[in-house]
Amino acid sequence: MGTDFGWWRLLPRPLRRLPVDLAAIVFAVALTIVSVFTPVVNETPLRVIVGLPFVLFVPGYALIAALFPEAGERPADAEADGPDVDTDEAVADGDRSGIDGIERVALSFGTSIAVVPLIGLVLNFTPFGIRLTPIVVCVSGFTIALTAVAAQRRWALPTEERFRVPYRQWLADARTELFEPDTRTDAALNVLLAISVIIAVSSVGYAVAVPKQGESFTEFYILTEGEDGELVADDYPTEFTRGEPRSLVLGISNHEHKPVNYTAVVAIQRVEIRNNSTTVLESTRLREWSVRLADNETWHRPHTVAPRMTGTDLRLTYFLYKGDPPATPTTENAYRELHLWVNVTAPDQRMASPTDLGAHS
Secondary structure, eight states: GGGGGGGGGGSOOOHHSHHHHHHHHHHHHHHHHHHHHHHHGSSHHHHHHHHHHHHHHHHHHHHHHHHHOOSSOHHHHHHTOTTTSSHHHHHSSSSOOOOHHHHHHHHHHHHHHHHHHHHHHHTTTTOSSSHHHHHHHHHHHHHHHHHHHHHHHHTSSSSBBOOOHHHHHHHHHHHHHSSOOOOOHHHHHHHHHHHHHHHHHHHHHHHHHSSSOOEEEEEEEEEEEEETSOOSSSSOOOOOTTTTTTEEEEEEEEEESSSSEEEEEEEEEEEETTTTTTEEEEEEEEEEEEEOOTTTEEEEEEEOOOOOEEEEEEEEEEEESSSSSSSSOOOOOOSSEEEEEEEEEEOOOOOOOHHHHOOOO
């Protein structure tokens, strides 16, 4: 069996018939989808390296390929007729409506920059919104659809009029220019060019692989559940009855640029405020949670609070620590601190009614 029966033969016939440039577009779309939605892979620099060309070039190239399936130069058989052929006749016989490679590249960048924001604008008025998954799906679908149109239009043309990417000629010219220079000056310029390309690629790769980190911080907040079921930072309970639970939601968001082990502690405290100084007179620990969060991960914990301590202006305090908490949590030793001022009363004594006492005739 020859090489003709390799893995390429396993692909569907339309894919095997695709021109090289359109096949590269399909491959770029598939690679982008894999790099965006595959776990672990989508956390590597590959996502950025693949995603930038996908947004800035690929959709535009598919659109230009669909609009201009023709070659930008006169067909070879028209050129072979020689210079004596009348120009108007050559234009009539050959195709002059195509564009050359440089124009395709320039228009591809320009149309991509115009098309992708338009897709985002349309998504903004849909229930999907401008989010990663809808953007990738819509841009990918747009690109694949235009690639199919471009392939059909190119196949409909005579073979000699179809646009082709002369990659073999480019490779041969590059090989000759790099390894068979005409003069020593050309050889020196080739070496300088290669060094410049290596430095540029290394700089971009380092910038992508080791991005500059912004400010490190952790969000720590309390939420309540609204009537519509949404979590809101409003309508906090302030009146408690001893032993009766009230519902709250504790939230932690990690933006420390690394995984962190957190411990959250909630306590009810009786405090005295005098001369702008707060003194804790009594403190009772109510709940405690430990959680490990990756960078940019958020944790919500619905819970109930049922204080046993009674009094007015008690402080319901939430402490956050990195790692294990100390034996006595305080606002001074906590990494983050939240509190609500609450009143806790004893259960009301049930008033006896005549029916409870019994009616005797």
